[in-house]
Amino acid sequence: MIDWLTGGGLFSSGHLVITGAPWAMVVAVVLSVLALWLAARPGPIAGRWAELTLTAVGCLALVALAARPVWLAEGERTEPGRVVVLVDASRSMGITEPDGSTRFAAALALAHRIDGAEVYHFGGDLRPGEPALPDLDATDIAGALQGITRRYAGEKLASVVLITDGIDRGGLVTTAEDGTRTIDRTALPAQLSGPLTVYQVGRERAVGDVSVVDVHAGSFAFLRAPFSIEVEVAATGVKLDAVPVTLTRNGQPAGSRRITLDEQGHGRAVFEITPDTPGRFVYEASVPVPEGDMVPSNNSLSRAVRVVRDRVRVLQVCGSPSMDQKFMRLFLKEDPGIDLVSFFILRTQADMGSGYSPDELSLIEFPYRRLFDDDLSTFDLVILQNFDYAPYFEHDAPTLLGNLAEYVRNGGAIAFLGGDRSFDLGKYADTALADVLPVTLGVPGDAVDLAPFSPTLTEAGARHPVTRLVGDPAENQALWARLPALDGTNLSLGPAKDAAVLLEHPSLKAGAGPLPVLAVRQVGLGRTMSLSVDSSWRWSFAEAGKGGGNQAYLRFWKSAMRWLVGDPDDQAVVLDLPRENVEPDEPLRASVQVRDAGFQPVAGATVRGAVDSAEGSVGVDVQTDASGVATFEVPTAKRGAHRVKITATTADGRSLGAAETVYAVVTRDPELDRVTPDGEALRALASSVGGRFVGPDGYTEPLVDPEAGRVVRDRRESPLWAAPGLGIVFGGTVSIAWWLRRRGGRR
Amino acid sequence: MRISRRNALLSGASALATLATRPAWAFGDGTRMDVAEIMLPSGTVSRPNAWTRLLLEVVQTTSVECTPRAVQVAPDDPELFSHPFAVLVGTGPLPSLSERAREQLVRYLSYGGFLFVDDASGEPKSAFDASFRLLAQGLFPTRPLAVLSADHSVYRSFFLLREPVGRVALHRVLEGVQLGSMHPLVYSQDDVSGALDRRADGMDLSACVPEGELQRREAVKLAINLVLYALTSNYKHDQAHVRRLMEEGRLE
Numbered sequence: 001m002i003d004w005l006t007g008g009g010l011f012s013s014g015h016l017v018i019t020g021a022p023w024a025m026v027v028a029v030v031l032s033v034l035a036l037w038l039a040a041r042p043g044p045i046a047g048r049w050a051e052l053t054l055t056a057v058g059c060l061a062l063v064a065l066a067a068r069p070v071w072l073a074e075g076e077r078t079e080p081g082r083v084v085v086l087v088d089a090s091r092s093m094g095i096t097e098p099d100g101s102t103r104f105a106a107a108l109a110l111a112h113r114i115d116g117a118e119v120y121h122f123g124g125d126l127r128p129g130e131p132a133l134p135d136l137d138a139t140d141i142a143g144a145l146q147g148i149t150r151r152y153a154g155e156k157l158a159s160v161v162l163i164t165d166g167i168d169r170g171g172l173v174t175t176a177e178d179g180t181r182t183i184d185r186t187a188l189p190a191q192l193s194g195p196l197t198v199y200q201v202g203r204e205r206a207v208g209d210v211s212v213v214d215v216h217a218g219s220f221a222f223l224r225a226p227f228s229i230e231v232e233v234a235a236t237g238v239k240l241d242a243v244p245v246t247l248t249r250n251g252q253p254a255g256s257r258r259i260t261l262d263e264q265g266h267g268r269a270v271f272e273i274t275p276d277t278p279g280r281f282v283y284e285a286s287v288p289v290p291e292g293d294m295v296p297s298n299n300s301l302s303r304a305v306r307v308v309r310d311r312v313r314v315l316q317v318c319g320s321p322s323m324d325q326k327f328m329r330l331f332l333k334e335d336p337g338i339d340l341v342s343f344f345i346l347r348t349q350a351d352m353g354s355g356y357s358p359d360e361l362s363l364i365e366f367p368y369r370r371l372f373d374d375d376l377s378t379f380d381l382v383i384l385q386n387f388d389y390a391p392y393f394e395h396d397a398p399t400l401l402g403n404l405a406e407y408v409r410n411g412g413a414i415a416f417l418g419g420d421r422s423f424d425l426g427k428y429a430d431t432a433l434a435d436v437l438p439v440t441l442g443v444p445g446d447a448v449d450l451a452p453f454s455p456t457l458t459e460a461g462a463r464h465p466v467t468r469l470v471g472d473p474a475e476n477q478a479l480w481a482r483l484p485a486l487d488g489t490n491l492s493l494g495p496a497k498d499a500a501v502l503l504e505h506p507s508l509k510a511g512a513g514p515l516p517v518l519a520v521r522q523v524g525l526g527r528t529m530s531l532s533v534d535s536s537w538r539w540s541f542a543e544a545g546k547g548g549g550n551q552a553y554l555r556f557w558k559s560a561m562r563w564l565v566g567d568p569d570d571q572a573v574v575l576d577l578p579r580e581n582v583e584p585d586e587p588l589r590a591s592v593q594v595r596d597a598g599f600q601p602v603a604g605a606t607v608r609g610a611v612d613s614a615e616g617s618v619g620v621d622v623q624t625d626a627s628g629v630a631t632f633e634v635p636t637a638k639r640g641a642h643r644v645k646i647t648a649t650t651a652d653g654r655s656l657g658a659a660e661t662v663y664a665v666v667t668r669d670p671e672l673d674r675v676t677p678d679g680e681a682l683r684a685l686a687s688s689v690g691g692r693f694v695g696p697d698g699y700t701e702p703l704v705d706p707e708a709g710r711v712v713r714d715r716r717e718s719p720l721w722a723a724p725g726l727g728i729v730f731g732g733t734v735s736i737a738w739w740l741r742r743r744g745g746r747r
Numbered sequence: 748m749r750i751s752r753r754n755a756l757l758s759g760a761s762a763l764a765t766l767a768t769r770p771a772w773a774f775g776d777g778t779r780m781d782v783a784e785i786m787l788p789s790g791t792v793s794r795p796n797a798w799t800r801l802l803l804e805v806v807q808t809t810s811v812e813c814t815p816r817a818v819q820v821a822p823d824d825p826e827l828f829s830h831p832f833a834v835l836v837g838t839g840p841l842p843s844l845s846e847r848a849r850e851q852l853v854r855y856l857s858y859g860g861f862l863f864v865d866d867a868s869g870e871p872k873s874a875f876d877a878s879f880r881l882l883a884q885g886l887f888p889t890r891p892l893a894v895l896s897a898d899h900s901v902y903r904s905f906f907l908l909r910e911p912v913g914r915v916a917l918h919r920v921l922e923g924v925q926l927g928s929m930h931p932l933v934y935s936q937d938d939v940s941g942a943l944d945r946r947a948d949g950m951d952l953s954a955c956v957p958e959g960e961l962q963r964r965e966a967v968k969l970a971i972n973l974v975l976y977a978l979t980s981n982y983k984h985d986q987a988h989v990r991r992l993m994e995e996g997r998l999e
Binding site for chain 2: 346
């Protein structure tokens with residue numbers, strides 16, 4: 001009853017605390033004085049002592065209520081130490097063991113065996129509570145222990161329990177150059193909050209997995225220069241002595257190796273690749289999925305490689321030293337971007353009766369077989385300058401000329417220049433090479449005209465980058481018109497199908513049209529150009545003699561070379577990506593530069609296409625801005641190779657060209673790179689902190705520190721003003737005093 | 748139709764008849780190699796027979812197409828640019844060149860022309876030599892005449908030569924002015940053209956001293972090398988050639 005009236009605790013050890021506002025107490029005092037003054041008048045006080053006493057008691061109760069008194073009782077007690085359980089919730093814990101249960105289920109079962117524990121889970125960071133799923137994308141064991149230490153700073157825990165497969169991707173383990181693995185004590189707390197017990201879930205080598213651990217390819221390679229792609233393979237839990245490794249380039253086979261695995265199940269395959277075309281390519285290494293492989297998603301890995309030209313590699317073969325050859329070589333040698341290999345026929349069989357012994361000569365044998373067979377693919381451009389094949393190729397002619405034609409179809413380029421040993425004078429008609437030239441050969445009789453002439457720029461030539469020497473069309477036309485005349489021309493039967501004639505003879509005819517002088521042609525993946533004269537040097541030397549310099553000659557040949565080798569930056573539509581390999585969800589924007597035939601930027605061009613991957617296709621539909629550039633975001637959410645293919649059209653639907661490129665999203669899940677539990681590391685961790693390691697084959701109670709405990713401070717507040725006692729006193733006394741006053745006839 | 752130069756030159760070579768029957772057009776005289784003799788009002792000499800002989804030797808020995816002729820041009824004549832191979836032969840002091848001639852010569856050499864200068868005096872220190880050195884310094888003030896190194900391309904452009912000689916063998920070096928990777932101006936003080944020159948009846952005009960016909964043979968080889976160097980520049984310094992020649996022991 002007393003406790004009820006006082007709110008309890010009034011008689012325990014403690015002290016009174018006034019919590020009321022001072023102004024409230026002042027108001028209560030003033031009201032009390034006023035009430036007593038009113039109660040004392042009118043009339044004598046004698047005989048009214050009871051009424052006045054009750055009024056005074058009521059006023060005291062009012063002041064006490066305004067003071068809001070609280071009875072505060074404080075004390076201390078000691079409770080037993082806490083047990084903390086850390087459960088690894090990373091994705092590697094979701095792996096199913098041979099017994100059919102996951103490591104995660106085993107971990108939860110262990111956690112439940114420890115009564116009264118406070119449970120946390122961790123991946124890359126520490127989180128309170130029991131995990132619902134093993135879905136965290138990292139494992140940082142040392143970080144989790146650091147987190148517990150910070151959280152329970154100053155408290156001695158009875159036990160710290162760690163339940164994990166031990167596959168750490170934080171800084172727990174360091175590996176020396178000799179392969180020795182040690183626990184990095186600096187990554188751990190200086191002093192753990194309690195004795196550590198480590199439970200390993202999952203058995204080493206119990207899970208079968210073959211994986212491509214990494215593909216080392218660098219981000220770029222040089223065209224026609226060998227580079228290595230190294231594939232790291234690891235196998236655990238499956239009995240394999242050797243594994244076949246397959247490499248593809250943009251989905252096409254690029255090589256295969258069978259590698260032997262060492263005792264630890266590691267092996268590496270090295271592929272020597274010599275890229276033959278510039279651009280971006282996705283190389284994917286893969287290994288088969290054997291029976292029992294629990295993680296098939298890590299059996300392949302992609303890397304994109306950008307192949308760039310170091311320098312344009314040019315083979316210049318000339319049948320006879322001449323002014324044309326001289327000026328061509330000077331041009332080629334002075335360009336630092338050109339790697340030139342020249343072979344000039346300085347002496348033929350016809351010159352061998354001149355009485356000089358071979359020892360007096362500095363001549364070397366013409367290595368035509370090597371040049372036009374083994375080494376042919378190493379050149380970006382072959383210049384056949386007034387070269388007659390017949391005296392050298394002999395019975396190899398069909399093969400070697402066939403090689404040249406195939407070289408073009410596979411992406412090579414040939415510049416076929418005129419002269420007295422070239423075109424029909426070089427007996428090229430009806431050869432395999434003639435099939436890829438821009439003009440048709442087979443002119444009967446004298447296939448040459450010796451009259452000087454000035455070639456005429458065609459309509460196609462006015463637009464084509466090869467003959468567009470200056471941007472302004474009228475100025476370009478005038479420039480060509482004023483160049484020095486040429487000395488004569490080889491004849492032909494006219495342009496080949498699909499060829500474009502850029503310069504034509506002003507009067508000679510070839511079939512129904514003018515005789516082509518300069519013509520170009522796309523053949524398969526490669527390009528050819530024919531120039532039916534051997535005096536283009538006059539555009540340099542004679543022009544210089546007139547005070548004009550040699551810029552027209554240099555620009556012409558520079559443009560011709562760039563077009564012939566298909567310089568990626570010299571295309572009408574250029575598609576570019578800032579990177580070849582990206583992480584999942586990493587932003588990546590593609591840019592498209594659109595130019596017309598005269599290489600002027602095209603504003604308002606429509607760029608349409610798609611980004612294709614194994615996961616599906618995403619459309620592209622953008623327009624170029626005033627500078628002829630359009631950009632768009634490409635998807636990076638899904639792993640693997642992606643191919644971007646676009647076409648550009650003008651507003652009226654005319655095609656401007658197409659382009660494509662590739663990139664790779666490297667979505668390798670690091671949690672599934674290694675799946676074998678790391679009992680060695682866990683054992684070393686327990687040992688390094690004086691703890692206990694419990695393997696997957698048994699159960700031992702966790703270490704407990706019997707002296708661990710925690711001091712608990714008790715503090716009890718009893719608000720007297722809120723208890724019924726004061727209210728009853730105040731109400732009762734004031735009511736009785738009022739009743740006595742009324743009974744005495746006072747108001 | 749033009750006459751095949753090989754038919755003309757090799758008509759008696761029955762063993763090579765098959766190859767020799769191929770026509771050789773070389774579109775127009777301008778495209779074929781000839782020699783422009785730069786003539787000044789004084790100090791220079793014309794030796795058309797020497798150059799005709801050289802071009803015939805070139806045709807007979809190499810695959811280069813030539814028109815065996817020498818044309819005389821003044822240094823300020825725009826016609827000079829129709830003949831990328833020029834010679835200047837002299838015996839006496841050269842007069843000063845006009846500004847126009849000087850500019851044209853510099854332009855000629857800078858844009859691909861080649862000039863062989865030959866001191867025909869046969870003297871160790873000639874008036875021609877002194878005046879030409881002044882002329883060369885005036886043409887290229889920052890690029891002095893310098894002795895060509897023993898491994899220069901001109902010594903291996905066709906023949907492997909150990910030392911350059913002409914009608915005389917007093918200096919046994921060539922000098923030159925380098926522009927870019929080439930020496931478009933080459934100078935000899937040993938009268939190379941004198942060793943080539945012939946009388947109208949085809950006999951040699953002068954004896955070569957001190958080694959007679961053996962020396963003339965070397966002079967002809969040097970002259971052929973000059974033509975080939977003018978056309979192929981440093982071709983014989985390309986890696987493929989050097990490596991092969993060294994493998995065969997023909998170069999050290």
